[in-house]
Amino acid sequence: MPIKTIIEPFRIKSVEPIRRTTRRERQKLLVAAGYNLFLVASDDILIDLLTDSGTNAMSTEQWAAMMRGDESYAGSPSFQRFRKSIQAIMGFKHVIPTHQGRAAERILFGVMCKKGDVVPNNTHFDTTRANCEFVGAEALDIPIAEARQPQTRHPFKGNMDTAKLAAVIERVGAKRVPLVMLTVTNNSGGGQPVSLENIKAVKKICARHKIPLYIDACRFAENAYFIKLREPGYSKKSPREIAQEMFRYADGCTMSAKKDGLANIGGFLCTNNDLIAQQEKDLLILTEGFPTYGGLAGRDLDAIAVGLNEALDEDYLNYRIVSTAYLGDHISAGGVPIVQPPGGHAIYIDAREFLPHIPPTQFPGVALAAELYVEGGIRSVEIGTLMFGKRDDKGVEHPGPMDLLRLAIPRRVYTQSHIDYVVEVILEVWRRRKGIRGLELTYQAPFLRHFTARFRTAPQHKAKS
Numbered sequence: 477m478p479i480k481t482i483i484e485p486f487r488i489k490s491v492e493p494i495r496r497t498t499r500r501e502r503q504k505l506l507v508a509a510g511y512n513l514f515l516v517a518s519d520d521i522l523i524d525l526l527t528d529s530g531t532n533a534m535s536t537e538q539w540a541a542m543m544r545g546d547e548s549y550a551g552s553p554s555f556q557r558f559r560k561s562i563q564a565i566m567g568f569k570h571v572i573p574t575h576q577g578r579a580a581e582r583i584l585f586g587v588m589c590k591k592g593d594v595v596p597n598n599t600h601f602d603t604t605r606a607n608c609e610f611v612g613a614e615a616l617d618i619p620i621a622e623a624r625q626p627q628t629r630h631p632f633k634g635n636m637d638t639a640k641l642a643a644v645i646e647r648v649g650a651k652r653v654p655l656v657m658l659t660v661t662n663n664s665g666g667g668q669p670v671s672l673e674n675i676k677a678v679k680k681i682c683a684r685h686k687i688p689l690y691i692d693a694c695r696f697a698e699n700a701y702f703i704k705l706r707e708p709g710y711s712k713k714s715p716r717e718i719a720q721e722m723f724r725y726a727d728g729c730t731m732s733a734k735k736d737g738l739a740n741i742g743g744f745l746c747t748n749n750d751l752i753a754q755q756e757k758d759l760l761i762l763t764e765g766f767p768t769y770g771g772l773a774g775r776d777l778d779a780i781a782v783g784l785n786e787a788l789d790e791d792y793l794n795y796r797i798v799s800t801a802y803l804g805d806h807i808s809a810g811g812v813p814i815v816q817p818p819g820g821h822a823i824y825i826d827a828r829e830f831l832p833h834i835p836p837t838q839f840p841g842v843a844l845a846a847e848l849y850v851e852g853g854i855r856s857v858e859i860g861t862l863m864f865g866k867r868d869d870k871g872v873e874h875p876g877p878m879d880l881l882r883l884a885i886p887r888r889v890y891t892q893s894h895i896d897y898v899v900e901v902i903l904e905v906w907r908r909r910k911g912i913r914g915l916e917l918t919y920q921a922p923f924l925r926h927f928t929a930r931f932r933t934a935p936q937h938k939a940k941s
C-alpha cells in the first residue's frame with residue numbers, strides 16, 4: 477500500500493523555545509491588555525496565529541543566500557538575483573523592490589490613480605483599500621456572491637464577479653478605471669483561491685476596454701496549488717507552470733514577500749509599462765531608496781530570491797495546504813462553524829455562529845479570541861465588528877458584515893502536534909461556549925481601532941424567556 481501520511485517536508489536545525497504560562501497568569505495578562513491580544517507581548521503567547529505575514533521560518537538555503545547579500549548602494553548583484561528570480565516566475569519587464577507590500581501599493585496608486593477613479597478588485601486587502609482611498613479613488617470589492625456566505629462551499633470562492641466588473645466599467649466609463657486588481661488568494665475573503673478561468677475572463681473584459689490588470693500576488697504560490705488541485709486541466713502541471721500562466725494575463729503586480737516570499741520583510745512592484753515604471757522609480761527614490769534596493773538590505777533581496785522558488789515547491793505546498801485544512805477539518809468535525817472550504821493560509825471561525833448568545837455589538841470575535849488565549853495561550857485575531865464595524869457619534873455600535881476569528885498559520889513554523897494542541901483547545905472552548913461573556917469597549921482610537929482598542933466584560937446578557 478502506498479504510504480499516505482503527509483509529513484512536514486523539512487527537519488529542524490535551529491529551535492526557538494516557547495514559554496508556557498498558567499491559566500491564572502493569562503487571565504491577568506488579558507485584563508492588563510484590555511482583552512486585546514495585539515497588546516499582549518509575544519513572550520506571553522504559546523502558539524501565535526495572529527498572522528502569516530513576516531512570520532515565516534527561513535530555510536538553510538535562504539540563510540546561506542543572506543551571507544551572499546551584497547550591500548552596495550547601486551547595482552548590487554543581490555538585486556540581479558532578485559529580479560531574475562521574479563522574472564522567471566512572473567515574467568514582468570520591470571521589477572521594483574519595496575520594503576513591504578503596502579509600499580508597492582502606495583507607489584502604484586500614487587502613479588496610476590486620481591480622485592474620482594474606481595478600482596475594482598475581488599476584495600481589497602485593508603492596506604490596499606487604504607492606499608487607494610488615500611489618493612481619492614474608490615476601492616470597489618466585487619467578489620462572487622458565494623464569497624459572502626461562510627458555510628457555502630465553492631472551489632474558487634476568491635473569484636471576481638465578472639458580470640459586475642463589466643457593468644461597473646459600463647456605468648462609470650473606462651477612463652475612470654485606471655486598473656483592475658485581482659487578489660490571489662483572496663485574503664480578506666478567507667484565503668480563497670481565484671481560478672485561471674476567472675483570471676482569463678477578467679483579463680478579457682480589461683483588454684476590451686484597454687484597462688491594465690494587476691495581480692495582488694501575496695499568496696500566488698498557494699493560489700497556483702489550489703488551481704492544480706481543483707481546476708480541470710491543471711492536475712499535471714507544476715505549481716510553477718501554473719503561476720507563470722496566471723501572471724501571463726496580468727500587466728503588473730504588487731507583492732508582499734512576507735507571505736509567499738517566505739521572507740520576514742520585503743515586497744515589490746512589477747509592470748510591463750516603461751513610462752509607468754519610470755514614474756514609479758521616481759517615487760521609489762523619494763521614500764524607499766534607489767531602484768536596486770528599494771528600502772531593503774541586499775541580504776533581504778537574496779532571501780526573497782530563494783524564498784519565491786521554495787514557495788513553489790510541490791512538497792512544500794502540499795504540506796502547507798493539507799496542514800491548514802487539517803486544522804479546519806478537525807474543528808469543523810467537532811461542530812465548530814468555520815468558513816468553508818478551508819483557505820490556504822488561515823482558518824476562519826464564524827464567531828457569531830459559535831457564540832449566538834453574544835450580540836455582534838458585544839464583539840463575539842474578540843470574546844472568542846480572549847477565550848482561546850486563556851484556555852491555551854493561543855493568539856488569533858478578530859476580523860469582524862471591531863475591525864469593520866463603526867461606533868457613531870451617539871455612541872451606537874454598528875456591527876460589521878460578519879464576525880470571524882482568524883487563525884493564520886505561519887509558514888514552516890509549527891508542527892502537527894502544535895496544531896493538534898490548537899484543535900484540542902478550540903474544542904474545549906466550544907464545549908463551554910454557553911458561559912462565555914460579551915465585551916464592551918472602554919477605549920477606541922479614531923481610526924484602525926482594532927490595534928489599540930480596550931475592553932471589559934459586558935454585563936450578563938439576560939436570556940429572553
Ligand SMILES: *Cc1c(COP(=O)(O)O)cnc(C)c1O
Nearest residue numbers: 576577578601603663694732734
Ligand atoms: C499582507 C498583504 C498586503 C500588504 O503587504 P504588507 O507587506 O503587509 O505591507 C497586501 N495585500 C494582501 C492580500 C496581503 O495579504
